[in-house]
Amino acid sequence: MASGLSRFVELGRKIVCVGRNYSEHAAELGNKVPTEPVIFLKPTTSYLKEGNAITFPHGSDNLHHEVELGVVIGKPGFQIRESTAMEHIGGYTLALDMTARDIQDKMKKKGLPWTLAKGFDSSCPIGSFIPPDKIPDPHDIEIWLKVNDAMKQQGNTKNMIFKVPFLISFISQFMTLETGDLILTGTPSGVGPVSPGDVITCGLTGLATMTFTVNK
Numbered sequence: 001m002a003s004g005l006s007r008f009v010e011l012g013r014k015i016v017c018v019g020r021n022y023s024e025h026a027a028e029l030g031n032k033v034p035t036e037p038v039i040f041l042k043p044t045t046s047y048l049k050e051g052n053a054i055t056f057p058h059g060s061d062n063l064h065h066e067v068e069l070g071v072v073i074g075k076p077g078f079q080i081r082e083s084t085a086m087e088h089i090g091g092y093t094l095a096l097d098m099t100a101r102d103i104q105d106k107m108k109k110k111g112l113p114w115t116l117a118k119g120f121d122s123s124c125p126i127g128s129f130i131p132p133d134k135i136p137d138p139h140d141i142e143i144w145l146k147v148n149d150a151m152k153q154q155g156n157t158k159n160m161i162f163k164v165p166f167l168i169s170f171i172s173q174f175m176t177l178e179t180g181d182l183i184l185t186g187t188p189s190g191v192g193p194v195s196p197g198d199v200i201t202c203g204l205t206g207l208a209t210m211t212f213t214v215n216k
């Protein structure tokens with residue numbers, strides 16, 4: 001489905017990320033379970049296709065993997081109702097929300113934005129485009145990640161706190177969702193550091209896998 005992939009990568013549309021959308025992940029970083037979605041953006045320059053390496057951002061020694069289900073918007077909308085939100089999904093992809101945890105921790109302490117911790121070049125590795133008919137229910141997918149063959153993250157999208165239609169509706173109350181936009185729906189527990197030379201492999205069971213190496 002190369003055309004589907006190019007539709008969302010080559011248009012260079014925005015990447016809207018949801019944080020703390022799985023309670024075990026909120027807990028493992030000492031955060032409260034949110035009562036409304038935590039939203040942040042990555043710039044389009046953070047996209048990384050397979051075959052290219054993830055690179056440590058400037059000033060970080062603690063780069064974490066976060067594997068996430070990505071939702072690709074197929075029909076634009078502003079203030080979309082939850083009841084019609086699924087009609088706006090054009091497909092899905094596997095994605096990584098690479099995070100400079102040391103920079104994020106510093107910013108969290110100061111109450112400042114996470115942009116540099118989350119938005120550096122190569123912070124959004126993505127897999128190929130998954131057509132919507134392959135995923136009749138986005139809340140019933142096993143999602144996993146290995147670092148050098150050691151299993152680190154194993155979750156299921158059924159454990160999302162805020163479900164996909166709610167997220168689409170919530171985000172679009174504030175910003176227009178455009179065709180090709182990508183929503184990262186948050187990571188399950190098991191996030192952790194990677195080192196230069198590591199190989200990250202991750203997947204949506206039965207649907208997608210992808211592999212990325214890490215560079216200094």
Ligand SMILES: O=C([O-])CC(=O)C(=O)O
Pocket residue numbers: 017018019020021022025029066097099104185186187
């Ligand atoms: O950095 C974080 O912990 C927030 C986040 O992206 C997630 O939960 O997926």
Ligand SMILES: [Mg+2]
Pocket residue numbers: 017018019066068097186187
């Ligand atoms: Mg994340």
